[in-house]
């Protein structure tokens with residue numbers, strides 16, 4: 001699994017960090033940063049939930 005973000009469209013609202021703080025960090029001035037680009041398989045639920053809650057579809061889970 002690989003986590004890809006589009007910083008150009010990120011609105012820095014930190015919803016992803018709220019559901020998957022091990023994977024995403026959103027600094028005060030944004031945009032999103034990926035802390036763990038290749039999370040272990042047991043973090044798939046959190047990663048997919050983060051992609052789902054992102055209002056601008058800035059998160060893609062590959063693989």
Ligand code: SF4
Pocket residue numbers: 005009010011012013014015016017024026031032053054055056057058059
């Ligand atoms: S949920 Fe989406 S828009 Fe919000 S900080 Fe995360 S990547 Fe950016």
